Amino acid sequence: VGSSVICLKETDSTNSVAFKMAEEGAPEGTVVIADTQSAGKGRLGRIWLSPPGVNLYCSVVLRPAIAPVAACQLTFLSVVAVARAVERCTNLKPQIKWPNDILINGKKVAGLLNEMNAETEKVNFVVLGIGVNLNLRMAVISEGLLRHPATSLLEEGGEEVDRLRFTRALLEELDQLYDNFLVQGDGPVRAEWLARSAIKGRSVRVSQQNREFSGVVQGVDSFGALLVLLGDGTLETVLSGDVAFI
Template identity: 45%
Template structure:
């Protein structure tokens, strides 16, 4: 697949590939455009935040990297199979999930990505707020139209979690872990969250919006303290800021590939990768569900993304939704605290 890059993106590729100045004449020759067009595209790049030095006798060169996600509108930085064919960037918005949902209703194509530099009203599971300071984090929503029954669509949350872990591991010496069902941890603290919202009927998925929020460059004093689970950022974990544009490209590339694997081969390969990043392997857990509270040992996730928990009295419980807390010790078998409330689903 040939990556479609606009004129400004092509000029940017030429400048980024050079060791020093590149003359206007050379850019004209390489791209088949006029000197006036070169100047216009350089100005467009400057408006996006790129620092480009221009010297009349030598041409242009990049002297500073942009921190604007709008660069991705010109060029996603990889050859997208589905995700990243179209990227929309807002300077500020209420919720990227709401924006992507509206695009879905309007018939936008699969793989459309909505990004925002600032998000005023982001949300997580159960309506929890996701704080969104400007130009610090990644706020992304991806519009998907998966050809799967509605019961299989929740597995896409696990697809996104694997892609997040792969992107974080590629970014630096990090050891990301997944906290079922939708959080990614660094050093045991929440760094990223995923929210999937589906438009479907009983038989088919019309579209699904996969929302992803990642704490990238928030300092420790900026992190929320009044949250259910301790938070951190990639900056805190690495001790250095992250290039948000580069990380966004890395994440979208991994998500595009993992989604393709899911569509071609089913949940099996993604599930195996998910288990390698799982923070709960063989651990004792407490899970708060809408029906009650369960305690038991993590055993697996199934092909629909449900948690398989081994509980007392020699049986397992399949949990489709809930909040997980890791226990320091094995609960007492047969006690009232071992299995509290109505079981969500026995197997």
């Protein structure tokens, strides 16, 4: 990861650039970074605010020989890599919130968006999109633009984070985690995800589109689903929804 790094001053979305490059044959490990994005993509078709000079917006092309259903395992890699990089570069304690939010003091500090190109049986490539709020002053962002309470490493830690140093730490961690993933599968990274999320054994309320239920988290499976034990003894596999601690 990072054998080839393309740095852009401005682009629409590093994910879109990386995706196009991958379609044209860019090798595994290609990284696209931009200082600012005019149309940063968030999950569920949302926009990812991408002001210049303060944050990290990067996308990584991977070509693992895995089935499309297993591609969600790569999200564990980015989540854990960001958490480790935050710990390397600050004194902050990142928390992981299922499915893939990274919070500090309960506020979102990073967002991840994977995009995949696959056939029925095999993945051609995956683009891991990673956005981390490093030195953003939250006061400059109007509240109405944020869906969830958000923050930056500067706001929480009180110190500027060197963008190059953070980027290097992130890519190093990702590289190491990916190598390990190719050899050992998702077991170790999933275990670290679970330990860091501090969610196992916690009571949660799950809200889905037309259903709400409570239970105790048993873990997370290889497809990224949360396993929740209900009061009546049934084990629910939760693939989407909002999860709140109770």
